[in-house]
Amino acid sequence: MNNFAKLGINDNLLKGLAALGFTEPTPVQAQVIPLMLERPIDLVSLAQTGTGKTAAFGLPLIQLTDSGSRQTQGLVLCPTRELCMQVSRDLEGFARHVEGLRILAVYGGASIEPQIKALRKGVQIIVATPGRLNDLINRGMIDFSGVHYVVFDEADEMLQMGFQEELNAILARTPAEKSTLLFSATMSQGVAAIAGRYMKDPVEITIGRRNAGAENVRHDYYMVQARDRYPALKRIVDNCPDIYAIIFCRTRQETNDVANKLIQEGYNADALHGDLSQIQRDQVMKKFRAEKLQLLVATDVAARGLDVNDLTHVINYNLPDDLASYTHRSGRTGRAGRTGISVAIIHLKEKFKIREIEKNLNKKFNQGRIPSGMEICKKQLVSLIDEISAVEVDHERIDPLYAEVAAKFEHLNREDLLKRFVSWEFRRFLDYYKNAPDLNVNDPQPKKPPVKTTRRQTPVKPGARQTPAKLGARQAPAKPEAGQGRRFTRFFLNVGRRQGILPQALIGKINEIPGVGRIDVGKIDIMRNRTLIEADSKYTPKILAAFQQARINGKTVSIEIDKAKGPKRPAGPQHHKG
16 A cells, blocks of 8 residues: 555555555655645754655645636745756656646746746646746746745755845745744754745754754774875775765866866766856756766756665765755765765864864765775776676677687686786776875874863953854953054955855865965954954965865855954953954
8 A cells, every 4th residue: 555645645646656655654744744734834854865865745736726826826846947847856756646737946047038938838837946936027028926835945045046036036936824844954053044024933843953964874084194185085086996976176276177188088977067067067967867977076056856765875075064964965875775985075173163064964984095006996897896796707709709708718727817917907996006095094093172261351342243152262361462463454254144154164264275374364254245354464365266266166266355454462361262
């Protein structure tokens, strides 16, 4: 028996589910579906990617929609074109036996005319990205008067991508009396703000621990010198012959560089980033979903909406600047009941990021050891032998050739034959890893914490927003007198709370500046769309270079000096060391 029937799903939808092979609800489906079918409610559901959220809201949404009416009754908002298309396909699959139901995917990067034409014919459920939907609203093409359900899918990602204003404009057009359903992997401040502003006493359903990562994902990190990041990546990949992974990079340039190096060295890899045309993106993702690519090198934004269930690994070539991005990355493996591994390649100054993720996700990271060349060759050889041993011999085709082949090898004994075979098959590995150095960096023992003393706090001016730099920051000793301490320069960045900026991400970026050690950091003031940060004037050129054209949560960063203020003396114990 299909256990979805016990949740109240009707026969037409059960037929669609049976055709898809769905018989057992996931935990999020078992909790959300009966609630939605029972009564109109506002709901916040926190669950990781891959837990079945689309069916959780999609099945009751379809069942509660009047397919005899041409009015739009349901609206599903998604952060990316890819996720929009995926959700639309899933809903159409569920509703294949529901007569008269029209579902339309509305997204940018495609001609708007066919979407307008479909809307004029009447569509009961719209699945949309905020940007394109807002465009259609401004053209007067959508009537929301009949909307009873609004669903935010991957709400935290939408906010990270800067869609807050579009969401506000869209929701302002929908009726006051409706059910609002919010599905998210994490409960960020932005998600909580949406719940507080647009929802009435929402029911909260949390699958697992709030803001926690997927339960069946193992978290590993490898510590190397920053210059050895790419060689370490290769060894991790080479040590897993059956790897099927996404490698996350911070920038488009880094994504291209890593992918091109891998391709040139014979790996089955490709890149996915924002500089690709939509046709190129679709081609890359089609190959990756079909497992014709083993490694996909991607930025966070480009990989959003990529729905793949069989990933063995997610590799963080660089850790992201915020916790939510790490949660989304790691949640792309270990899906649909499978296990997965999330790998982080870090250098010594980034150890604090691992500790912060451990604390927030309540997950313990395992420190891995970059394997030696000989270990990798052994792993590859065993994998190949297993493959050969499993080959079924086609005697009809091989037997007529066997005598000639055997005659060619008759001068070799068994040991010689095996050694020649291994030497021929593994020339690339054996040559590359000959005299390969140890890439591992020893993790120094933490120093004993200093004795705590009571410190004077610098008062904050009324109305000022002060954000303490917690992560990785160490309070500098109090300066004896103004005039004896270092001079600080004030910098302004064009990103702020709206882009999900955290003080630890800024300090982490400064910590990564090569060859300078620790840099004194002063006040960090994170505002809505910009951030002020004070840092040691001695390193001004390096700080400017580190932030200029960097990307944080999908937004290109620009940085400038607050020339009106110029260098200033630090304010004693208020300051931190980055």
